[in-house]
Amino acid sequence: MHPYGIIQAMETTRKVRLDLAYDGTDFHGWAAQPGLRTVQGEIEKALALILQRPIALTVAGRTDAGVHASGQVACFDLTEDEWARLKPRHGVDDPGVALTRRLNGLLQRTSQGSGSDVVIYQTQLVPASFDARFSALGRHYSYRLADQLTCQHPTQRHNTTWLTKNAVPLDLAKMNEAATHCLGEHDFLSFCKPREGASTIRTLYQFEFTRLADGVVVADLHADAFCHSQVRSLVGAAVFVGSGKRPVGYLAELIAKPSRDNAAPLAPPEGLTLTKVDYPEGETALAEQAKAARRLRTCEECD
Template identity: 45%
Template sequence: MIRVRLDVAYDGTDFSGWAVQPTRRTVAGELTTVLTRLFGAVEGLTVAGRTDAGVHATGQVCHVDVPDERWAALSSTLLRKLAGLLPLDVRVHTAAEVPPEFDARFSALSRRYEYRVTDAVAGAEPLRRHDTVAWPRPLDLDALNAAAAGLVGEHDFAAFCRRKEHATTIRAVNRLDWRRDPDGILVATVQADAFCQQMVRSLVGAQLFVGDGRRDPSWPAGLLSRRVRADEVTVAPAHGLALVEVRYPDDPSELRLRSEQTRRRRDAD
Protein backbone atom coordinates (compact mmCIF):
# COMPACT_ATOMS: atom_id res chain seq x y z
CA MET A 1 0.00 0.00 0.00
CA ILE A 2 1.07 3.59 -0.72
CA ARG A 3 0.21 6.47 1.62
CA VAL A 4 -1.26 9.46 -0.20
CA ARG A 5 -1.81 12.96 1.14
CA LEU A 6 -4.87 14.79 -0.18
CA ASP A 7 -5.34 18.54 0.17
CA VAL A 8 -9.08 19.12 0.16
CA ALA A 9 -11.53 22.02 0.02
CA TYR A 10 -15.27 21.85 0.51
CA ASP A 11 -18.40 23.90 0.98
CA GLY A 12 -19.86 22.50 4.19
CA THR A 13 -23.37 23.84 3.62
CA ASP A 14 -24.96 20.55 2.60
CA PHE A 15 -22.76 18.21 4.65
CA SER A 16 -23.38 16.73 8.09
CA GLY A 17 -19.72 17.31 8.90
CA TRP A 18 -16.59 15.40 7.91
CA ALA A 19 -16.98 12.01 9.57
CA VAL A 20 -18.91 9.17 7.92
CA GLN A 21 -22.42 8.81 9.35
CA PRO A 22 -25.03 6.26 8.33
CA THR A 23 -27.81 7.79 6.18
CA ARG A 24 -26.16 11.26 6.25
CA ARG A 25 -24.13 13.03 3.59
CA THR A 26 -20.58 13.73 4.80
CA VAL A 27 -17.30 14.80 3.24
CA ALA A 28 -15.52 11.59 4.22
CA GLY A 29 -18.41 9.57 2.84
CA GLU A 30 -18.20 11.24 -0.56
CA LEU A 31 -14.41 10.90 -0.70
CA THR A 32 -14.46 7.25 0.36
CA THR A 33 -17.03 6.36 -2.29
CA VAL A 34 -15.00 7.92 -5.10
CA LEU A 35 -11.61 6.68 -3.88
CA THR A 36 -12.95 3.14 -3.57
CA ARG A 37 -14.31 3.35 -7.11
CA LEU A 38 -10.90 4.39 -8.42
CA PHE A 39 -8.58 2.26 -6.30
CA GLY A 40 -10.74 -0.74 -5.48
CA ALA A 41 -9.61 -0.77 -1.87
CA VAL A 42 -8.55 2.07 0.41
CA GLU A 43 -7.56 2.00 4.06
CA GLY A 44 -7.37 4.44 6.93
CA LEU A 45 -8.84 7.69 5.59
CA THR A 46 -7.64 10.09 8.30
CA VAL A 47 -8.26 13.83 8.48
CA ALA A 48 -6.35 16.64 10.16
CA GLY A 49 -9.45 18.15 11.76
CA ARG A 50 -13.00 16.81 11.84
CA THR A 51 -15.25 19.71 10.94
CA ASP A 52 -18.83 19.97 12.18
CA ALA A 53 -21.94 20.18 10.05
CA GLY A 54 -21.98 23.37 8.00
CA VAL A 55 -18.29 24.21 8.52
CA HIS A 56 -16.18 24.77 5.40
CA ALA A 57 -12.56 24.10 4.47
CA THR A 58 -10.10 25.57 2.01
CA GLY A 59 -7.02 23.90 3.50
CA GLN A 60 -8.13 20.54 4.90
CA VAL A 61 -5.62 17.66 4.78
CA CYS A 62 -6.21 13.93 4.94
CA HIS A 63 -4.26 10.78 4.18
CA VAL A 64 -5.31 7.41 2.80
CA ASP A 65 -3.52 4.16 1.95
CA VAL A 66 -4.10 2.80 -1.57
CA PRO A 67 -2.75 -0.20 -3.53
CA ASP A 68 0.66 0.61 -4.99
CA GLU A 69 -0.11 -0.77 -8.45
CA ARG A 70 -3.27 1.33 -8.73
CA TRP A 71 -1.37 4.42 -7.57
CA ALA A 72 1.23 3.84 -10.26
CA ALA A 73 -1.52 3.66 -12.87
CA LEU A 74 -3.60 6.60 -11.64
CA SER A 75 -1.25 9.12 -10.03
CA SER A 76 -0.66 11.21 -13.15
CA THR A 77 -4.38 11.63 -13.90
CA LEU A 78 -5.85 11.34 -10.41
CA LEU A 79 -6.76 15.00 -9.88
CA ARG A 80 -8.63 15.17 -13.16
CA LYS A 81 -10.51 11.94 -12.38
CA LEU A 82 -11.41 13.18 -8.89
CA ALA A 83 -12.67 16.46 -10.34
CA GLY A 84 -14.98 14.53 -12.65
CA LEU A 85 -16.32 12.11 -10.03
CA LEU A 86 -16.61 14.19 -6.85
CA PRO A 87 -19.62 16.44 -6.25
CA LEU A 88 -19.06 20.10 -7.00
CA ASP A 89 -18.91 21.05 -3.30
CA VAL A 90 -15.75 18.95 -2.74
CA ARG A 91 -12.42 19.52 -4.52
CA VAL A 92 -9.06 17.79 -4.16
CA HIS A 93 -6.31 20.26 -5.03
CA THR A 94 -3.27 18.02 -4.59
CA ALA A 95 -2.64 14.30 -4.22
CA ALA A 96 0.90 13.21 -3.44
CA GLU A 97 2.70 10.14 -2.15
CA VAL A 98 4.06 10.70 1.35
CA PRO A 99 6.17 8.62 3.74
CA PRO A 100 4.28 6.02 5.80
CA GLU A 101 5.19 8.08 8.89
CA PHE A 102 2.94 10.92 7.71
CA ASP A 103 -0.28 11.12 9.70
CA ALA A 104 -2.70 13.88 8.74
CA ARG A 105 -3.96 14.10 12.32
CA PHE A 106 -1.03 13.34 14.59
CA SER A 107 1.79 14.82 12.48
CA ALA A 108 0.14 18.25 12.36
CA LEU A 109 1.89 21.15 14.09
CA SER A 110 -1.10 23.50 14.00
CA ARG A 111 -4.54 24.16 12.51
CA ARG A 112 -5.69 27.62 11.44
CA TYR A 113 -9.31 28.67 11.08
CA GLU A 114 -10.97 31.86 9.89
CA TYR A 115 -14.42 33.11 10.83
CA ARG A 116 -16.24 35.69 8.67
CA VAL A 117 -18.84 38.14 10.04
CA THR A 118 -20.58 41.16 8.57
CA ASP A 119 -22.24 43.84 10.68
CA ALA A 120 -23.64 45.63 7.61
CA VAL A 121 -27.24 46.74 8.12
CA ALA A 122 -28.23 44.97 4.87
CA GLY A 123 -26.69 41.69 6.01
CA ALA A 124 -24.40 39.33 4.07
CA GLU A 125 -23.96 39.71 0.33
CA PRO A 126 -26.04 37.09 -1.51
CA LEU A 127 -22.99 35.43 -3.06
CA ARG A 128 -21.31 35.13 0.38
CA ARG A 129 -24.34 34.10 2.42
CA HIS A 130 -23.01 30.55 2.86
CA ASP A 131 -19.67 31.58 4.40
CA THR A 132 -20.39 34.91 6.12
CA VAL A 133 -22.52 35.38 9.22
CA ALA A 134 -24.73 38.46 9.44
CA TRP A 135 -24.51 40.00 12.93
CA PRO A 136 -27.47 42.21 13.86
CA ARG A 137 -25.46 44.76 15.89
CA PRO A 138 -22.47 47.00 15.02
CA LEU A 139 -19.15 45.44 15.99
CA ASP A 140 -16.13 47.30 17.36
CA LEU A 141 -12.82 45.95 16.04
CA ASP A 142 -10.76 47.21 19.00
CA ALA A 143 -13.11 45.56 21.48
CA LEU A 144 -12.94 42.27 19.58
CA ASN A 145 -9.15 42.30 19.64
CA ALA A 146 -9.07 43.23 23.31
CA ALA A 147 -11.24 40.20 24.08
CA ALA A 148 -9.12 37.98 21.85
CA ALA A 149 -5.84 38.97 23.52
CA GLY A 150 -6.86 37.43 26.84
CA LEU A 151 -7.48 34.03 25.24
CA VAL A 152 -4.06 33.54 23.63
CA GLY A 153 -1.78 31.01 25.29
CA GLU A 154 -2.10 27.55 26.80
CA HIS A 155 -5.26 27.32 28.89
CA ASP A 156 -8.00 24.95 29.92
CA PHE A 157 -10.77 25.90 27.49
CA ALA A 158 -13.43 23.77 29.20
CA ALA A 159 -15.83 26.74 29.26
CA PHE A 160 -15.70 26.86 25.46
CA CYS A 161 -15.76 23.15 24.57
CA ARG A 162 -18.26 20.36 24.25
CA ARG A 163 -16.59 17.95 26.65
CA LYS A 164 -15.87 14.37 25.62
CA GLU A 165 -15.20 11.64 28.16
CA HIS A 166 -11.49 11.02 28.78
CA ALA A 167 -10.50 13.97 26.54
CA THR A 168 -8.57 17.04 27.60
CA THR A 169 -9.77 20.60 27.09
CA ILE A 170 -6.28 22.09 27.52
CA ARG A 171 -5.14 23.70 24.28
CA ALA A 172 -2.36 26.08 23.19
CA VAL A 173 -3.77 28.97 21.15
CA ASN A 174 -0.84 30.81 19.54
CA ARG A 175 -2.87 33.24 17.45
CA LEU A 176 -6.27 34.86 17.89
CA ASP A 177 -7.01 38.21 16.31
CA TRP A 178 -9.52 40.14 14.21
CA ARG A 179 -9.25 42.32 11.12
CA ARG A 180 -11.73 44.30 9.06
CA ASP A 181 -11.18 43.79 5.34
CA PRO A 182 -11.69 46.56 2.76
CA ASP A 183 -15.16 45.20 1.98
CA GLY A 184 -16.14 45.68 5.62
CA ILE A 185 -16.12 41.99 6.55
CA LEU A 186 -14.70 41.17 9.97
CA VAL A 187 -12.45 38.11 9.96
CA ALA A 188 -11.25 36.27 13.04
CA THR A 189 -8.10 34.16 12.71
CA VAL A 190 -7.45 31.49 15.31
CA GLN A 191 -4.57 29.04 15.32
CA ALA A 192 -3.69 26.32 17.81
CA ASP A 193 -1.98 22.96 18.04
CA ALA A 194 -5.46 21.40 18.16
CA PHE A 195 -9.04 22.23 19.07
CA CYS A 196 -11.79 20.53 21.01
CA GLN A 197 -15.33 20.28 19.68
CA GLN A 198 -17.09 23.62 19.09
CA MET A 199 -14.14 25.49 20.64
CA VAL A 200 -13.56 27.95 17.79
CA ARG A 201 -17.24 28.80 17.38
CA SER A 202 -17.62 29.27 21.13
CA LEU A 203 -14.60 31.55 21.32
CA VAL A 204 -15.99 33.60 18.43
CA GLY A 205 -19.45 33.70 20.00
CA ALA A 206 -18.06 35.09 23.26
CA GLN A 207 -16.00 37.72 21.46
CA LEU A 208 -18.94 38.87 19.36
CA PHE A 209 -20.84 39.72 22.53
CA VAL A 210 -17.88 41.89 23.50
CA GLY A 211 -17.68 43.43 20.06
CA ASP A 212 -21.29 44.55 20.10
CA GLY A 213 -20.98 46.02 23.60
CA ARG A 214 -22.98 43.52 25.61
CA ARG A 215 -19.96 42.18 27.51
CA ASP A 216 -16.73 43.64 28.87
CA PRO A 217 -13.49 42.76 27.01
CA SER A 218 -12.25 40.88 30.08
CA TRP A 219 -15.27 38.57 30.18
CA PRO A 220 -14.11 35.77 27.80
CA ALA A 221 -10.74 35.37 29.53
CA GLY A 222 -12.51 35.31 32.88
CA LEU A 223 -14.31 32.15 31.82
CA LEU A 224 -11.01 30.25 31.59
CA SER A 225 -11.23 29.53 35.32
CA ARG A 226 -14.30 27.36 34.68
CA ARG A 227 -13.93 23.58 34.47
CA VAL A 228 -17.31 23.03 32.83
CA ARG A 229 -18.90 24.50 29.73
CA ALA A 230 -20.23 28.03 30.23
CA ASP A 231 -23.93 28.03 29.35
CA GLU A 232 -23.90 31.79 28.79
CA VAL A 233 -21.49 31.45 25.85
CA THR A 234 -23.30 31.47 22.51
CA VAL A 235 -21.90 29.10 19.88
CA ALA A 236 -21.49 31.15 16.69
CA PRO A 237 -23.21 29.77 13.56
CA ALA A 238 -21.28 27.07 11.72
CA HIS A 239 -21.34 28.59 8.25
CA GLY A 240 -18.99 31.47 9.11
CA LEU A 241 -16.15 29.07 9.92
CA ALA A 242 -13.53 27.60 7.57
CA LEU A 243 -10.40 25.52 8.15
CA VAL A 244 -7.80 27.33 6.04
CA GLU A 245 -4.43 25.75 6.87
CA VAL A 246 -2.82 22.74 8.52
CA ARG A 247 0.94 22.91 9.09
CA TYR A 248 3.36 19.97 9.24
CA PRO A 249 7.11 19.62 9.82
CA ASP A 250 9.13 20.68 6.78
CA ASP A 251 11.62 17.87 7.33
CA PRO A 252 10.06 14.43 6.60
CA SER A 253 12.37 12.88 9.18
CA GLU A 254 10.50 14.80 11.88
CA LEU A 255 7.09 13.31 11.04
CA ARG A 256 7.43 10.20 13.18
CA LEU A 257 8.68 12.18 16.18
CA ARG A 258 5.83 14.67 15.90
CA SER A 259 3.26 11.87 15.68
CA GLU A 260 4.75 10.11 18.70
CA GLN A 261 4.78 13.34 20.71
CA THR A 262 1.15 14.07 19.88
CA ARG A 263 0.02 10.51 20.64
CA ARG A 264 1.82 10.51 24.00
CA ARG A 265 0.23 13.82 24.91
CA ARG A 266 -3.23 12.56 23.98
CA ASP A 267 -2.68 9.31 25.92
CA ALA A 268 -1.54 11.27 28.97
CA ASP A 269 -4.73 13.36 28.78
Protein backbone atom coordinates in the same frame (compact mmCIF):
# COMPACT_ATOMS: atom_id res chain seq x y z
CA MET B 1 -6.63 -7.68 -8.10
CA HIS B 2 -7.33 -8.44 -4.47
CA PRO B 3 -10.76 -9.44 -3.21
CA TYR B 4 -12.82 -6.33 -2.40
CA GLY B 5 -11.67 -4.76 0.85
CA ILE B 6 -8.55 -6.92 1.37
CA ILE B 7 -4.88 -5.93 1.10
CA GLN B 8 -2.39 -8.75 1.44
CA ALA B 9 -0.14 -8.18 4.44
CA MET B 10 3.03 -8.89 2.44
CA GLU B 11 2.48 -5.99 0.01
CA THR B 12 4.28 -2.68 0.45
CA THR B 13 1.87 0.11 1.33
CA ARG B 14 2.27 3.78 0.41
CA LYS B 15 0.85 6.84 2.11
CA VAL B 16 -1.13 9.26 -0.06
CA ARG B 17 -1.85 12.87 0.92
CA LEU B 18 -4.88 14.76 -0.36
CA ASP B 19 -5.05 18.57 -0.30
CA LEU B 20 -8.63 19.71 -0.71
CA ALA B 21 -11.29 22.34 -0.19
CA TYR B 22 -15.05 22.25 0.19
CA ASP B 23 -18.19 24.31 0.68
CA GLY B 24 -19.76 22.75 3.77
CA THR B 25 -23.26 24.15 3.16
CA ASP B 26 -24.79 20.92 1.82
CA PHE B 27 -22.69 18.51 3.88
CA HIS B 28 -23.49 17.03 7.28
CA GLY B 29 -19.91 17.74 8.33
CA TRP B 30 -16.70 15.92 7.48
CA ALA B 31 -17.17 12.59 9.26
CA ALA B 32 -18.91 9.74 7.45
CA GLN B 33 -22.41 9.03 8.80
CA PRO B 34 -24.85 6.36 7.55
CA GLY B 35 -27.52 7.82 5.31
CA LEU B 36 -26.08 11.36 5.34
CA ARG B 37 -24.02 13.25 2.78
CA THR B 38 -20.60 14.06 4.29
CA VAL B 39 -17.26 15.14 2.84
CA GLN B 40 -15.48 12.03 4.05
CA GLY B 41 -18.27 9.82 2.79
CA GLU B 42 -18.24 11.28 -0.73
CA ILE B 43 -14.45 11.10 -1.11
CA GLU B 44 -14.26 7.56 0.27
CA LYS B 45 -17.00 6.42 -2.13
CA ALA B 46 -15.10 7.92 -5.06
CA LEU B 47 -11.84 6.29 -3.96
CA ALA B 48 -13.60 2.95 -3.52
CA LEU B 49 -14.86 3.10 -7.11
CA ILE B 50 -11.39 3.85 -8.42
CA LEU B 51 -9.45 1.36 -6.28
CA GLN B 52 -12.21 -1.26 -6.06
CA ARG B 53 -12.04 -1.60 -2.27
CA PRO B 54 -13.01 0.43 0.81
CA ILE B 55 -10.70 3.31 1.74
CA ALA B 56 -10.48 4.93 5.20
CA LEU B 57 -9.38 8.56 5.31
CA THR B 58 -7.55 10.29 8.16
CA VAL B 59 -8.15 14.06 8.27
CA ALA B 60 -6.34 17.02 9.82
CA GLY B 61 -9.49 18.63 11.23
CA ARG B 62 -12.99 17.16 11.40
CA THR B 63 -15.38 19.99 10.54
CA ASP B 64 -19.01 20.22 11.66
CA ALA B 65 -22.07 20.53 9.43
CA GLY B 66 -22.03 23.82 7.52
CA VAL B 67 -18.33 24.51 8.16
CA HIS B 68 -16.06 25.04 5.14
CA ALA B 69 -12.41 24.33 4.29
CA SER B 70 -9.99 25.96 1.87
CA GLY B 71 -6.88 24.14 3.13
CA GLN B 72 -7.96 20.75 4.44
CA VAL B 73 -5.57 17.77 4.41
CA ALA B 74 -6.38 14.05 4.50
CA CYS B 75 -4.43 10.85 3.91
CA PHE B 76 -4.92 7.14 3.23
CA ASP B 77 -2.92 4.02 2.45
CA LEU B 78 -2.75 2.03 -0.76
CA THR B 79 -0.37 -0.58 -2.12
CA GLU B 80 2.55 0.02 -4.45
CA ASP B 81 0.72 -1.96 -7.11
CA GLU B 82 -2.49 0.09 -6.71
CA TRP B 83 -0.53 3.32 -7.13
CA ALA B 84 1.15 1.99 -10.27
CA ARG B 85 -2.18 0.76 -11.70
CA LEU B 86 -3.85 4.17 -11.62
CA LYS B 87 -3.16 4.18 -15.38
CA PRO B 88 -2.32 7.80 -16.23
CA ARG B 89 -4.11 8.96 -19.35
CA HIS B 90 -4.39 11.89 -21.78
CA GLY B 91 -0.65 12.51 -21.75
CA VAL B 92 -0.36 12.53 -17.96
CA ASP B 93 2.38 10.24 -16.62
CA ASP B 94 2.00 11.12 -12.91
CA PRO B 95 -0.35 8.72 -11.02
CA GLY B 96 -1.08 11.50 -8.52
CA VAL B 97 -2.32 13.85 -11.23
CA ALA B 98 -4.35 11.04 -12.78
CA LEU B 99 -5.96 10.19 -9.44
CA THR B 100 -6.72 13.86 -8.76
CA ARG B 101 -8.54 14.19 -12.08
CA ARG B 102 -10.52 10.98 -11.62
CA LEU B 103 -11.53 11.93 -8.08
CA ASN B 104 -12.71 15.39 -9.10
CA GLY B 105 -14.69 13.95 -11.99
CA LEU B 106 -16.55 11.56 -9.69
CA LEU B 107 -17.08 14.17 -6.97
CA GLN B 108 -18.57 16.67 -9.40
CA ARG B 109 -21.20 14.13 -10.45
CA THR B 110 -22.49 13.85 -6.87
CA SER B 111 -22.31 17.56 -6.07
CA GLN B 112 -25.41 19.58 -5.34
CA GLY B 113 -26.12 22.04 -8.19
CA SER B 114 -23.63 23.22 -10.81
CA GLY B 115 -19.91 22.90 -10.26
CA SER B 116 -18.53 20.89 -7.35
CA ASP B 117 -18.70 21.64 -3.64
CA VAL B 118 -15.57 19.59 -2.90
CA VAL B 119 -12.34 19.80 -4.91
CA ILE B 120 -9.13 17.81 -4.59
CA TYR B 121 -6.24 20.15 -5.41
CA GLN B 122 -3.37 17.70 -5.15
CA THR B 123 -2.73 14.00 -4.61
CA GLN B 124 0.81 12.97 -3.76
CA LEU B 125 2.87 10.24 -2.11
CA VAL B 126 4.29 11.23 1.28
CA PRO B 127 6.54 9.48 3.84
CA ALA B 128 4.99 6.54 5.69
CA SER B 129 5.32 8.50 8.95
CA PHE B 130 2.90 11.18 7.71
CA ASP B 131 -0.40 11.36 9.60
CA ALA B 132 -2.79 14.11 8.48
CA ARG B 133 -4.09 14.52 12.02
CA PHE B 134 -1.25 13.77 14.43
CA SER B 135 1.66 15.04 12.32
CA ALA B 136 0.12 18.53 12.17
CA LEU B 137 1.89 21.31 14.07
CA GLY B 138 -1.04 23.69 13.87
CA ARG B 139 -4.39 24.57 12.33
CA HIS B 140 -5.57 27.93 11.02
CA TYR B 141 -9.21 29.01 10.87
CA SER B 142 -10.99 32.17 9.76
CA TYR B 143 -14.47 33.30 10.73
CA ARG B 144 -16.43 35.91 8.73
CA LEU B 145 -19.07 38.18 10.29
CA ALA B 146 -21.36 40.71 8.60
CA ASP B 147 -22.46 43.10 11.36
CA GLN B 148 -23.94 45.79 9.09
CA LEU B 149 -26.50 45.73 6.27
CA THR B 150 -23.96 47.21 3.84
CA CYS B 151 -21.64 44.20 4.15
CA GLN B 152 -24.30 41.49 3.99
CA HIS B 153 -23.53 40.39 0.44
CA PRO B 154 -25.93 37.71 -0.89
CA THR B 155 -23.12 36.10 -2.92
CA GLN B 156 -21.21 35.46 0.34
CA ARG B 157 -24.10 34.28 2.50
CA HIS B 158 -22.84 30.69 2.60
CA ASN B 159 -19.47 31.59 4.17
CA THR B 160 -20.41 34.62 6.28
CA THR B 161 -22.55 34.83 9.41
CA TRP B 162 -25.03 37.71 9.28
CA LEU B 163 -25.66 39.44 12.60
CA THR B 164 -29.07 40.70 11.59
CA LYS B 165 -30.19 41.53 15.15
CA ASN B 166 -27.13 43.67 15.87
CA ALA B 167 -28.03 47.27 15.00
CA VAL B 168 -24.66 48.63 16.18
CA PRO B 169 -21.34 47.66 14.52
CA LEU B 170 -19.13 45.39 16.61
CA ASP B 171 -16.46 47.07 18.72
CA LEU B 172 -13.34 45.35 17.40
CA ALA B 173 -11.03 47.11 19.85
CA LYS B 174 -12.86 45.52 22.79
CA MET B 175 -13.02 42.15 21.03
CA ASN B 176 -9.28 42.13 20.38
CA GLU B 177 -8.54 43.19 23.95
CA ALA B 178 -10.71 40.34 25.22
CA ALA B 179 -9.11 37.85 22.79
CA THR B 180 -5.59 38.47 24.12
CA HIS B 181 -6.53 36.72 27.38
CA CYS B 182 -7.02 33.47 25.44
CA LEU B 183 -3.55 33.38 23.92
CA GLY B 184 -1.12 30.76 25.18
CA GLU B 185 -1.72 27.34 26.73
CA HIS B 186 -4.98 27.04 28.66
CA ASP B 187 -7.72 24.62 29.57
CA PHE B 188 -10.42 25.62 27.07
CA LEU B 189 -13.19 23.56 28.69
CA SER B 190 -15.48 26.63 28.73
CA PHE B 191 -15.09 26.81 24.93
CA CYS B 192 -15.17 23.08 24.05
CA LYS B 193 -17.57 20.19 23.92
CA PRO B 194 -15.34 17.65 25.69
CA ARG B 195 -15.09 14.02 24.75
CA GLU B 196 -14.74 11.38 27.42
CA GLY B 197 -11.12 10.90 28.41
CA ALA B 198 -9.89 13.68 26.10
CA SER B 199 -7.90 16.76 27.05
CA THR B 200 -9.28 20.27 26.49
CA ILE B 201 -5.86 21.88 26.95
CA ARG B 202 -4.68 23.67 23.81
CA THR B 203 -2.18 26.37 22.86
CA LEU B 204 -3.69 29.33 21.03
CA TYR B 205 -1.14 31.35 19.03
CA GLN B 206 -3.41 33.84 17.26
CA PHE B 207 -6.90 35.23 17.89
CA GLU B 208 -7.63 38.61 16.34
CA PHE B 209 -10.34 40.51 14.51
CA THR B 210 -9.97 42.83 11.51
CA ARG B 211 -12.47 44.66 9.32
CA LEU B 212 -12.05 44.25 5.56
CA ALA B 213 -12.54 47.02 3.02
CA ASP B 214 -16.06 45.79 2.28
CA GLY B 215 -16.99 45.99 5.97
CA VAL B 216 -16.92 42.28 6.76
CA VAL B 217 -15.28 41.38 10.08
CA VAL B 218 -12.81 38.48 9.94
CA ALA B 219 -11.46 36.57 12.93
CA ASP B 220 -8.16 34.73 12.38
CA LEU B 221 -7.25 31.91 14.77
CA HIS B 222 -4.21 29.66 14.94
CA ALA B 223 -3.55 26.92 17.49
CA ASP B 224 -1.68 23.65 17.82
CA ALA B 225 -5.10 22.01 17.62
CA PHE B 226 -8.73 22.87 18.35
CA CYS B 227 -11.18 20.72 20.26
CA HIS B 228 -14.83 20.29 19.33
CA SER B 229 -16.57 23.67 18.75
CA GLN B 230 -13.67 25.65 20.21
CA VAL B 231 -13.33 28.17 17.37
CA ARG B 232 -17.05 28.86 17.17
CA SER B 233 -17.23 29.28 20.96
CA LEU B 234 -14.27 31.68 21.05
CA VAL B 235 -15.86 33.79 18.31
CA GLY B 236 -19.30 33.61 19.93
CA ALA B 237 -17.93 34.87 23.26
CA ALA B 238 -16.00 37.68 21.55
CA VAL B 239 -19.15 38.78 19.68
CA PHE B 240 -20.93 39.09 23.04
CA VAL B 241 -18.15 41.48 24.10
CA GLY B 242 -18.17 43.42 20.82
CA SER B 243 -21.94 43.88 20.93
CA GLY B 244 -21.93 45.07 24.54
CA LYS B 245 -23.64 42.01 26.00
CA ARG B 246 -20.61 41.14 28.12
CA PRO B 247 -17.66 43.14 29.56
CA VAL B 248 -14.17 43.02 28.10
CA GLY B 249 -13.09 40.64 30.87
CA TYR B 250 -15.67 38.01 29.88
CA LEU B 251 -13.26 35.73 27.99
CA ALA B 252 -10.65 36.06 30.74
CA GLU B 253 -13.23 34.86 33.27
CA LEU B 254 -14.07 31.83 31.15
CA ILE B 255 -10.37 30.98 30.83
CA ALA B 256 -9.73 31.45 34.56
CA LYS B 257 -12.59 29.15 35.58
CA PRO B 258 -12.91 26.40 32.94
CA SER B 259 -16.36 24.84 33.21
CA ARG B 260 -19.28 23.68 31.09
CA ASP B 261 -21.71 25.20 33.59
CA ASN B 262 -21.14 28.66 32.13
CA ALA B 263 -20.02 27.68 28.65
CA ALA B 264 -19.33 30.27 25.99
CA PRO B 265 -22.04 30.90 23.36
CA LEU B 266 -21.64 29.06 20.07
CA ALA B 267 -21.38 31.05 16.84
CA PRO B 268 -23.19 29.63 13.77
CA PRO B 269 -21.21 27.25 11.52
CA GLU B 270 -21.49 29.02 8.15
CA GLY B 271 -18.92 31.73 8.93
CA LEU B 272 -16.15 29.24 9.74
CA THR B 273 -13.45 28.01 7.34
CA LEU B 274 -10.40 25.81 7.95
CA THR B 275 -7.76 27.67 5.93
CA LYS B 276 -4.43 25.93 6.54
CA VAL B 277 -2.70 23.04 8.29
CA ASP B 278 1.00 23.24 9.25
CA TYR B 279 3.35 20.24 9.09
CA PRO B 280 7.05 19.83 9.94
CA GLU B 281 9.63 19.14 7.24
CA GLY B 282 11.19 15.70 6.90
CA GLU B 283 10.15 12.13 7.65
CA THR B 284 11.76 12.04 11.10
CA ALA B 285 10.08 15.27 12.20
CA LEU B 286 6.71 14.02 10.95
CA ALA B 287 7.07 10.81 12.96
CA GLU B 288 8.20 12.62 16.11
CA GLN B 289 5.33 15.11 15.93
CA ALA B 290 2.78 12.32 15.41
CA LYS B 291 4.14 10.39 18.40
CA ALA B 292 4.07 13.47 20.64
CA ALA B 293 0.54 14.45 19.58
CA ARG B 294 -0.85 10.96 20.21
CA ARG B 295 0.46 11.13 23.77
CA LEU B 296 -1.15 14.53 24.37
CA ARG B 297 -4.68 13.93 23.11
CA THR B 298 -7.01 11.14 22.19
CA CYS B 299 -10.05 13.07 20.92
CA GLU B 300 -10.79 13.80 17.28
CA GLU B 301 -9.87 17.31 16.13
CA CYS B 302 -12.94 19.05 14.84
CA ASP B 303 -14.86 22.28 14.79
